[in-house]
Amino acid sequence: MSLIAPTRRHLLRLGGAAALTPGLVGMARASTVARVLAVSDLHSAYDRTARLLAAFEAETRTHPVPHVIAINGDIFEHGNVVSVRSGGVIDWTFLAQLPRVAPTVVNLGNHDNDLTPNLADVVARMKGLGLHVVTTIADARSGLGYAAPVATLALGARSLRVVGVATNAVNTYPKASRDRLSIPSASDWAKANLGQSLAGADLVMVMSHAGVAADRDILPLLPDGALMVGGHNHLLFQHRRGRSVYVHAGSWTTAYTAATFHSDGSVTAESRPVALDAQPSAELERLVAATLTANLTEEERTVLGDSPHALSLGDTGRRVAAGLARAAGADAGFIGHTTLGTGAPAGPVSRYTFDSIVRFDGKLMAATVSRSRFDAFSACANQDRPMPLADRNGDFLYASGAANGDQVRIATTDWCAANQREYFQTADLDFEEVAAPSIKTIAAAALFEAGQASRA
The missing domain is CATH 3.60.21.10 (Metallo-dependent phosphatases)
Incomplete structure (x- = not known):
């Protein structure tokens, strides 16, 4: 094989x-x-x-x-x-x-x-x-x-x-x-x-x-x-x-x-x-253009920020995961693969386009885990890379960050925290909510040029 x-x-x-x-x-x-x-x-x-x-x-x-x-x-x-x-x-x-x-x-x-x-x-x-x-x-x-x-x-x-x-x-x-x-x-x-x-x-x-x-x-x-x-x-x-x-x-x-x-x-x-x-x-392209024109509001056309470069879906996920870690003061961030839709394009990004990049909003959650558990989570993350079929687990996480000691602080979304068996392959992680902006707001700040991201 x-x-x-x-x-x-x-x-x-x-x-x-x-x-x-x-x-x-x-x-x-x-x-x-x-x-x-x-x-x-x-x-x-x-x-x-x-x-x-x-x-x-x-x-x-x-x-x-x-x-x-x-x-x-x-x-x-x-x-x-x-x-x-x-x-x-x-x-x-x-x-x-x-x-x-x-x-x-x-x-x-x-x-x-x-x-x-x-x-x-x-x-x-x-x-x-x-x-x-x-x-x-x-x-x-x-x-x-x-x-x-x-x-x-x-x-x-x-x-x-x-x-x-x-x-x-x-x-x-x-x-x-x-x-x-x-x-x-x-x-x-x-x-x-x-x-x-x-x-x-x-x-x-x-x-x-x-x-x-x-x-x-x-x-x-x-x-x-x-x-x-x-x-x-x-x-x-x-x-x-x-x-x-x-x-x-x-x-x-x-x-x-x-x-x-x-x-x-x-x-x-x-x-x-x-x-x-x-x-x-x-x-069909004419229909697409006409349908967008007829159905988008001015608010949805509003530019939220500038994406410096076009990113693949995986790189978008890792960029957002890094943003979650920063917002939580954590060592690493994790975000579920289907929370994201498509990769960030280069240039101005409207609210409508942003909603196709980060599909779901939610709350920021954090937990502290051992170094060995963090290493296990990281090994199963970022499945947009080549890897053996036996190592793929279906629902997976995009991840960014590294361990800085025996105890590792991780951040993720409330969806992944609530469905941790599917994403982290365990059910005993003790997540707590972090006082922070919403997931979409954090993601916008992570993806767009500094100072150009507005509240998502």
């Missing part, structure tokens, strides 16, 4: 360049049978939506083989005021265009009912657009699935069996919908059902929006030569297992993965960036 994990920084440096994973694609291969264009965790990231559509159009135009587009959950974002006020018109228009490019399958994530709490309505609208929908989410009131977990898509003389599983972390779904959701553990569902679901399949793709921890249990259950698309953790990497490949395709529309099924039974994959200056789909 081999592991290749390009960071967002590497992708941005390469811009629109082609293959980024020579370890998976550099050798001679048999002919191409079919290709999958996979993306996860879009979160209404409108600065690249029209560019992603154009990239998909170019992929299918330049590779004349059967294609499938795979959207692995979290299309919508309740934290995006434009998405909410417009009813997600950009997201829905993007989705409507996809079946014209290639057959498209959506695996439901925990944000796909952000704008429409009833998942049944979301699924009905998606199917009305010609999209295939798969999920293991059921209606708790009836016990019936909102969609089937399995679909088979025709690809000329071949076919692709698709299985979709969801995260059962119900507290990450919109609060108004939680009592309607019945979701099995992804790994338990796979152990009980995956064999039967894949019986007699030709080509195989499993789409999981359950995160790395669950996916590790599912991977050994796949037939050799399968494609597994992961999501939920906002990661970007590929992992080879025999002739199969397991990919995370990034988040916030910054990248997608092109995976190829070969006639020798193997699968390869390439991660490709969606650059901000890439050519967009003209019609």
Whole structure:
């Protein structure tokens, strides 16, 4: 097995360049049978939506083989005021265009009912657009699935069996919908059902929006030569297992993965960036511009500060984590990976843009831990770097700081403190609230040039 994990920084440096994973694609291969264009965790990231559509159009135009587009959950974002006020018109228009490019399958994530709490309505609208929908989410009131977990898509003389599983972390779904959701553990569902679901399949793709921890249990259950698309953790990497490949395709529309099924039974994959200056789909780009104009207030257009340099998502997280440490008078800071949406751009940053960088506000918390525990937390942090799959734990922390003695003062958000088992892999840390500005205010001060950050 081999592991290749390009960071967002590497992708941005390469811009629109082609293959980024020579370890998976550099050798001679048999002919191409079919290709999958996979993306996860879009979160209404409108600065690249029209560019992603154009990239998909170019992929299918330049590779004349059967294609499938795979959207692995979290299309919508309740934290995006434009998405909410417009009813997600950009997201829905993007989705409507996809079946014209290639057959498209959506695996439901925990944000796909952000704008429409009833998942049944979301699924009905998606199917009305010609999209295939798969999920293991059921209606708790009836016990019936909102969609089937399995679909088979025709690809000329071949076919692709698709299985979709969801995260059962119900507290990450919109609060108004939680009592309607019945979701099995992804790994338990796979152990009980995956064999039967894949019986007699030709080509195989499993789409999981359950995160790395669950996916590790599912991977050994796949037939050799399968494609597994992961999501939920906002990661970007590929992992080879025999002739199969397991990919995370990034988040916030910054990248997608092109995976190829070969006639020798193997699968390869390439991660490709969606650059901000890439050519967009003209019609969709006009809609994006008009929708932003119609739905942003003057306050949301207000510039909060200047970002001296464009930062990758990971570097943004570490910059904010350092700010948390300073605000708490701590040795180190930690912030949850999905508290952040996208990396900070260079130049003036409006309130609207800032809210896509730091998605959630909250309180600053601090605790004192031993040096050995701090070292353990740090070893699991910053998972935007290459690392073995076995060491990835799904929910993770961006971290900045160092120990200065046997006892280490750490700072984090109230969300991470309350969910410390997921983020710190323990439940016995004694956090206390720090009298300090809100998390967003601290983050703005950390990201923008001194003296130019206003209260977020």
